[in-house]
Amino acid sequence: MATPTLAKARAVQDIPAVVRGFEQLGYITDPSLATVVFLTLKLGKPLLLEGHAGLGKTEVAKVLAAFLGTRLIRLQCYEGLDVNSAVYEWNYQKQLLAIKIEENTGQSIIEKEKHIFGREFLMERPLLQAVQEVEISPVLLVDEVDRADEAFEAFLLELLSDFQITVPELGTIKAKHPPLVVLTSNRSRELSDALKRRCLYHWIEYPTLEKERKIVAARLPGIADELERQVVGFVQSVRGLNLIKSPGVAETLDWAQALMALGKTRLDSAVVEETLGCLSKSMDDTARIKAAGIEKMIAEVG
Numbered sequence: 001m002a003t004p005t006l007a008k009a010r011a012v013q014d015i016p017a018v019v020r021g022f023e024q025l026g027y028i029t030d031p032s033l034a035t036v037v038f039l040t041l042k043l044g045k046p047l048l049l050e051g052h053a054g055l056g057k058t059e060v061a062k063v064l065a066a067f068l069g070t071r072l073i074r075l076q077c078y079e080g081l082d083v084n085s086a087v088y089e090w091n092y093q094k095q096l097l098a099i100k101i102e103e104n105t106g107q108s109i110i111e112k113e114k115h116i117f118g119r120e121f122l123m124e125r126p127l128l129q130a131v132q133e134v135e136i137s138p139v140l141l142v143d144e145v146d147r148a149d150e151a152f153e154a155f156l157l158e159l160l161s162d163f164q165i166t167v168p169e170l171g172t173i174k175a176k177h178p179p180l181v182v183l184t185s186n187r188s189r190e191l192s193d194a195l196k197r198r199c200l201y202h203w204i205e206y207p208t209l210e211k212e213r214k215i216v217a218a219r220l221p222g223i224a225d226e227l228e229r230q231v232v233g234f235v236q237s238v239r240g241l242n243l244i245k246s247p248g249v250a251e252t253l254d255w256a257q258a259l260m261a262l263g264k265t266r267l268d269s270a271v272v273e274e275t276l277g278c279l280s281k282s283m284d285d286t287a288r289i290k291a292a293g294i295e296k297m298i299a300e301v302g
């Protein structure tokens with residue numbers, strides 16, 4: 001039987017319903033992203049989002065959970081992430097304390113062992129939480145999976161195929177309500193074909209001018225029209241400069257917010273120069289933007 005979240009997911013009628021629902025939550029989609037989200041909901045397959053940093057990958061999972069009215073469980077991946085941090089750990093201190101307390105109770109070793117390897121001593125990490133959810137399917141975000149190593153990716157693969165986890169002392173726990181899974185990757189390394197094969201895939205591009213203007217307007221409703229138009233136009237031309245790290249949407253929003261905080265309603269070359277740190281995170285990139293001519297770029301934006 002479909003669980004409430006999945007039932008709701010499957011009840012989403014069409015792609016425009018995704019576009020509207022996400023927009024109401026402040027997230028602007030484009031046709032290809034809306035399509036892949038719609039298919040994720042219909043098919044219940046994991047969704048793998050790849051793309052440069054700051055383009056709205058993580059946010060898709062957050063908005064998806066809000067859209068479905070369910071809990072978001074997040075596993076942030078990093079180098080050296082192991083099963084202990086991702087799935088479960090025994091609470092050794094609590095176990096030791098229990099052993100001490102029970103020292104003279106006359107319990108047999110087997111009884112004691114059974115007790116200290118019980119649920120109350122288990123610390124659930126995100127993946128175990130995701131398969132243990134008792135009420136409704138959560139959204140499980142496996143964020144920046146490219147940062148974890150290949151062994152962890154292989155482990156994940158197993159979880160994604162049958163949504164069950166084995167804790168040797170407790171047995172196998174199978175998800176009553178399988179989570180909807182969103183994986184993100186900044187592509188610092190190529191993910192395995194096996195993982196990609198299990199997922200629906202979408203590469204998030206830098207937004208078009210039109211999409212980015214909608215994003216800024218949705219995220220910063222108080223922004224002056226002219227500033228919004230100029231900021232987005234300027235960032236779009238900066239992206240054409242072949243920088244080491246092109247600014248993402250996150251940088252556009254940071255910069256617009258900084259300019260608003262400074263009381264600006266339009267760009268001028270002095271303020272652009274003073275706030276370039278919002279767009280460029282390296283001296284080389286800053287130099288490249290300056291060399292392109294800030295004055296000229298503002299003039300081109302109009």
Ligand SMILES: Nc1ncnc2c1ncn2[C@@H]1O[C@H](COP(=O)(O)OP(=O)(O)O)[C@@H](O)[C@H]1O
Nearest residue numbers: 026027028053054055056057058059215249250
């Ligand atoms: N399409 C979008 N609509 C609304 N906000 C967006 C969109 N894309 C990015 N953002 C905003 O940009 C910022 C960075 O997004 P995030 O999901 O953290 O990026 P990523 O995970 O790709 O690095 C967030 O504040 C997010 O809300």
Ligand SMILES: [Mg+2]
Nearest residue numbers: 057058143184
């Ligand atoms: Mg992210």
